[in-house]
Amino acid sequence: MIEFPPVPPGEVIAVSATLYMTYTRCPDQALGRLRGLYPEESKAAFKGGLAHRVFARHLSSGSIDDVDFDRVCKEEIGAGLNPKLGALGLRPSQLGAIINEVGDLYQRFKALSAEGFRVAEVFVELEPAAGLKLRGSIDAVFDDPEGVRLVDWKTGGLYETEQQLRFYAMLWAMDTGELPAYVEAVSIGSGERVAETPTVAALSATAGEVADLVGVLRRAFLDGRQQIERIAGPWCRFCPQLDGCDEGSAAVRVADAG
Ligand code: SF4
Numbered sequence: 001m002i003e004f005p006p007v008p009p010g011e012v013i014a015v016s017a018t019l020y021m022t023y024t025r026c027p028d029q030a031l032g033r034l035r036g037l038y039p040e041e042s043k044a045a046f047k048g049g050l051a052h053r054v055f056a057r058h059l060s061s062g063s064i065d066d067v068d069f070d071r072v073c074k075e076e077i078g079a080g081l082n083p084k085l086g087a088l089g090l091r092p093s094q095l096g097a098i099i100n101e102v103g104d105l106y107q108r109f110k111a112l113s114a115e116g117f118r119v120a121e122v123f124v125e126l127e128p129a130a131g132l133k134l135r136g137s138i139d140a141v142f143d144d145p146e147g148v149r150l151v152d153w154k155t156g157g158l159y160e161t162e163q164q165l166r167f168y169a170m171l172w173a174m175d176t177g178e179l180p181a182y183v184e185a186v187s188i189g190s191g192e193r194v195a196e197t198p199t200v201a202a203l204s205a206t207a208g209e210v211a212d213l214v215g216v217l218r219r220a221f222l223d224g225r226q227q228i229e230r231i232a233g234p235w236c237r238f239c240p241q242l243d244g245c246d247e248g249s250a251a252v253r254v255a256d257a258g
Pocket residue numbers: 026028029230231232233235236237239240241242245247248249
């Protein structure tokens with residue numbers, strides 16, 4: 001249904017939704033990620049990761065009682081978040097505050113309808129061309145009367161979600177041969193929703209963008225280029241390359257002055 005375009009041979013590359021979104025903001029930051037330059041761990045990302053594990057546990061195993069919430073969170077941290085916890089170096093009191101915030105999010109999450117829920121945390125990995133992997137983790141899949149609905153939960157606001165949603169829809173369509181009826185992002189914090197009905201044309205366009213990305217990054221590796229196109233914006237503040245980037249430093253200065 002979705003024909004992935006041909007890509008030039010070259011470096012082994014895994015394209016996740018995160019790499020794709022990073023590239024659409026700043027190609028040079030995406031190149032940096034492939035060279036191992038990742039943003040530092042943050043409390044917000046840790047909180048989001050823990051909340052997602054709690055949401056998936058709720059859908060898979062049932063509601064979590066208030067008296068068990070602290071224990072469940074610690075189990076989920078032990079099962080998959082210990083490296084992030086170690087990188088943050090949180091004190092027990094700080095961890096307690098984060099668990100409380102996740103508890104607030106969980107109360108909001110519980111109020112959402114789970115009707116049609118099929119499965120949570122679906123990891124999809126495809127190899128449409130030699131040495132190229134496309135991968136992503138879909139938070140939840142629901143069966144609606146119109147067809148499958150893919151859901152991405154956000155613990156913060158909804159920013160630039162459309163491209164990310166189309167990336168997940170593209171993965172799903174390429175993996176199953178089925179076009180999702182809906183793909184949706186839901187902010188648990190604010191209740192805001194963004195949803196769309198994917199089309200073959202839109203997902204083919206996403207596949208084209210991903211193929212272009214692979215071509216640019218592979219050519220950069222082949223040519224030994226240290227830098228490709230840089231696009232400065234609000235994301236520069238969290239970029240691990242900020243210190244050595246004039247464009248990003250200028251953008252941060254302007255933002256701070258405003
Ligand atoms: S600081 Fe900004 S412009 Fe520079 S590489 Fe990072 S994201 Fe791109």
